[in-house]
Amino acid sequence: MDALYHTTNKTIHEIQQCFQSLNNPGIDSIAVENEILTKITAVNANCDRLDVLVFKVPAATRSGAKMKVDQLKYDVRHLQTALSLYQQKRQRREAEATEREQLLTRRFQPNADTTIDLDYSLQHNTQMHNAHKGVDEMISTGSNIMDSLKFQRDMLKGARTRMVTIGNTLGLSDHTIRLIERRLTEDKYVMLAGMFVTLCIIGLVIYLCL
Structure with missing residues (x-):
């Protein structure tokens, strides 16, 4: 059990390092996200295995072993939440960049009757959105x-x-x-x-x- 615990704890530290690398310029964030997700899946599988093994340790040390496993679960839960938040922010940034690019590349046909109405209602609708x-x-x-x-x-x-x-x-x-x-x-x-x-x-x- 100790070997599996140390391996899982090491994997959690590796995930934390992956999060730090996401801030580096030019990094392939999609590849790093996939790596983090793979490691989180491995940690969850190890925690399930540790839940079974903790009942096989001597009763005198069982409580301490159970607390260690619970701490691993707590850490990986926070890492999952952090990954979800990062993915949401990235998706919003990509959507905004796509909308901005479409707006800049859109071409309008010349029309003498074309007007741009920037009245109060449109501004209010944008603010509400x-x-x-x-x-x-x-x-x-x-x-x-x-x-x-x-x-x-x-x-x-x-x-x-x-x-x-x-x-x-x-x-x-x-x-x-x-x-x-x-x-x-x-x-x-x-x-x-x-x-x-x-x-x-x-x-x-x-x-x-x-």
Whole structure:
């Protein structure tokens, strides 16, 4: 199990390095994205295998092994989210570049009656389109943040249960356990505050656009 764990952890570091290379000029982003996706698939497969192997380790070290596997899952989940966001941004940039190129290469036939109407309605429609696009991006980002927070919450709950079990085994003091529970409560309030602020910003943007 240790060999598979170290191999998977090494692959995660390689994925992080691939993300850093995406910022280099002249890089083939499509090829790098495919490489990242392949490595993420391999990590997920290894995590599934590790879930099976963790139950074969001695009971005394099983909790620690399970925490390591959960950390790998947590890391790869964030990498998947980062890849999805990068692909969305790249697709938007490509679409904007295509539209700009089409506009610059479009040829108009001479016509004495042709006029360009840039009235208030057209400008308002353009502004509304841009505002809707911005709100969609905020909602998408907020959804990814919510998924990440939910995953972290589940991780913390699982960690709390394991810590209580380990604490009972190792004889942790009641004071230490109370500190852990207080930290979990504080994290919950931080998550709720973040959700409230995000909803307020989205509501304000929609109100200003309308």
